[in-house]
Amino acid sequence: MEKRKILCFLFVLFLFRSPLEGGELVQTLQEVLPGDPLPFRLYTDPSVRYVEVFLWREEDRNTLLAEGKAFRVPDEGGPGGGAPGEGGEGLSGATLEDTSTLWVGLLGIPSVAPAGLYRLEIRMGERSLVFPVSVLGRQFIHEEIALNREMSKLRTEEDARKIAEMREILERVSVFNPQSMYHPKPFRLPVEGFRRTSQFGDRRKYRYADGGAEQAIHTGIDFATPRGTPVHLAASGQVAFAGPRILTGNTVVVEHLPGVYSLYYHLDRIEVKEGDRLHEGERIGTTGATGLVTGPHLHWEVRVGGIPVNPDAFLRAGPLDKFFQLRETAVTSKEGR
Incomplete structure (x- = not known):
């Protein structure tokens, strides 16, 4: 059985000369599973204007596992108060005032991340904070998928357009816009009551019609549905892409928070267009069997900083809700620097 995702929180108080009493306050996880987002x-x-975050392998300090940025949000209640956006419809249009001192960040941990000890480095201009983080071991499902001749050709054939489409989507989901704060709450499933046929992180072996085979990693969750089943937006946001692609068929990509996107593949119909601002639960299209498929279904995934992460993590809690507040005090320390 998979270990509980929220294992404990890390409370660390560093003493800097700053207007805040006691200095910086950082809240993050001590342990994370491969494929889960690491929040802090x-x-x-208030003088800090830019925050970057890096996750380094402890045994090899030159190996970078993940990197990202933090976004600044209005502080409603201070370190012990409620999280921004609680009880509301999100932070769309929020004013990032100069007096704000709260930064929130998410790192996408790759599903292939080796288990071990890492260093979480938070850079604020010329100074940095460093915390230990353990990436735990995780077991993924192994599956084999047989492709017919048409699908085998679709997957293996070299095609300049296919490569260009892959680059375009990666560029879209790697955009980090600090003003894009549409949905800090938990996500919802895009389709309800349908069986999951593939899980996030599944290790796949594709069997080709000519007898060849290739390994791949599944980057989302698949839901088996009848063709034409309505697909609803998992969280409020702005459409970053809507159109056909060779491998993923009719595709919709939606931005929800800075660097946080959801993707919907193999649609039969697309009912939104790029630039649309939509609310959670709005219909964006219908399920189908376009692109590389063996039957009608919806592929749903979530990316953080361009990295595919487990969508289930966003169903349990929203990026700005109490998931990021201290529920357990694991470590308390004071250090002068």
């Missing part, structure tokens, strides 16, 4: 909250000096 930082309360810091």
